[in-house]
Amino acid sequence: MNKDKLVIQGHEFDSRFILGSGKYSMDLINAAVRDAGAQIITVAVRRANTKKEENILDHIPEGVTLLPNTSGARDADEAVRIARLARELGCGDFVKIEIMRDSKYLLPDNKETVKATEILANEGFVVMPYMFPDLNDARDMVNAGAATVMPLASPIGSNKGLATKEFIQILIDEIDVPVIVDAGIGRPSQACEAMEMGADAIMANTALATAGDLPAMAGAFKLAIEAGRKAYIAGLGRVLTRGAQASDPLTGFLRD
């Protein structure tokens, strides 16, 4: 499995688990990074906009790539401004676009996200848009320069799992950049299922924050994601097909 890397616009990662960081403390972030083997953690720029000593920007665990997000942005213009601020703060070139015009469900606004993707990709950002899994919008984001797409599995924080499964499958089948399933994954089994479908990575936050033992849950997610990935590569479902092929072929009667 060592050669099976997650590649985001030329950047290679061994881990396929992206950790959210917004809902728990620095100590727990470090423990989760360790137990999950995570190499990418997201950070809300608006949360990092703090003077306190617990600022994640001053304590980035070793070997970890920061993925600043634009939460709080209500349109493309605000997202672009927050992304630029992230770069100024030293967060690097990765950015996860989050644009919400809805404070109740925090559903992403795909149209504004396409606009922001284009502007930020042109400015050299590695753009990872959080999105509602709509194929046309995903294509527009890719054409605008998105490095990945990050479709939601179900409403953020809901821990409801793959409510949008069919539509995420379509993205996995049709989109050529990595598809990272984000939001709504509440259990390791759900993460595993998404990986079995062919998702390239999983992002989770609330599922960890609300767990009884956060680092242990991070470890469980790691294992589930690896298991799902292995199953996908091993060719899930074909096992049964092969079994069927082993019996007498249905077409054995054909003579010429």
Add this chain to the structure above:
Amino acid sequence: MENEFLMDTGNLSEQALAKKHRLENDPSSRTDHMEYMEDMDRIDPGIREAVLFEMKNYDYDKYTARDVMTALRRDKCGVEDFKALLSPAAEPFLEQMAHKAQIETGRHFGNTVYIFTPLYIANYCNNYCIYCGFNCYNNIRRLKLDHSQIEHEMKVIADSGIEEILILTGESSSESPVEYIGDACRLARKYFRNVGLEIYPVNVKEYKYLHECGADYITVFQETYDTDKYEKLHLLGHKRVWPYRFEAQERALMGGMRGVGFSALLGLADFRKDAFATGMHVYHIQRKYPYAEMSISCPRLRPIVNNERISPLDVHEKQLCQIICAYRIFLPFAQIVVSSRENAGFRNGITKIACTKVSAGVSTGIGDHESKYTGTCSEESEGDEQFEIADARSFDSMYADLSDEGLQPVLNDYIYV
């Protein structure tokens, strides 16, 4: 109940005292509290009419244990469920409500609790609200901080570690005009990451101006949604106009503010109806302005200890907890703020269930942060306090207490864009 609040303090001229007594005793001497004054914006009354209609028709006695259990089983809490959760029938289910509320809080906020502090910059007031220490007939030390005094207070507060500030004034547009408040907002932008305002309601263009000065959150306490009771408690001044106050949040959003805060002072009137109306106010504003951030504060008039008479208006800790849990289950996305009027034990407990925002290092006086934080300044230059607080924890001890409870204190989660 109103009579319990009435008192005369010294220094009033005979004429003023006569006017005060006339206002108190003769309803016909008061203005129509449902009529706008001339300079007040009038906006679409749809939300106001809806909330008043729904509150009028809310009969909490008709809900049963069965309704409460249904509400608790439901994945998504509807308006009828909210009514059941606020009813007396829900009181025996407080523990189950707390569990459900805790789950909702976790989904939306994880383990985070936001910390802020209020800063009173002036306590002049043109209103006569009979239950408030700042009311215009009350003989208190009035003070309005000037530019450099405000800056000094802000420095002291910022040095303590606080990053979110809520600037408050008494409700006097003549003593604390919008330009004065705007100046304070610009100063606050230098020292804090997040600036909110709790001031007298203003028009859309004034909210827009204050937004441009750096404020992004507006809190207005409606006090009570019972318009008849409101009339008996707010006898004089701009604040007397109930609809204008009700529409403040909507005007603030029209003026470009990011978030708005709501509150009834529970115990002024029928607290179940007031809590219901507060929830519905938030509900309707959220539907009309889905991008807005919402917060609810939960102050109460505390029942008097050893009060022999049991008043149906009394909001004990159990009832307050029930209301807060019902808010959380019905409006899981809203910030819930619990006042420093409540004691540390209650605040610690409720932050583990549903409250997501607490104040720390609180003073409700004027210009006294240095003396309160460091014990160095004289009392001479300070204005009197609006009310006494019960949780006097400093920022550091609040931060430590929250961390000890396994919660994640958040000092800022905001960028001005």
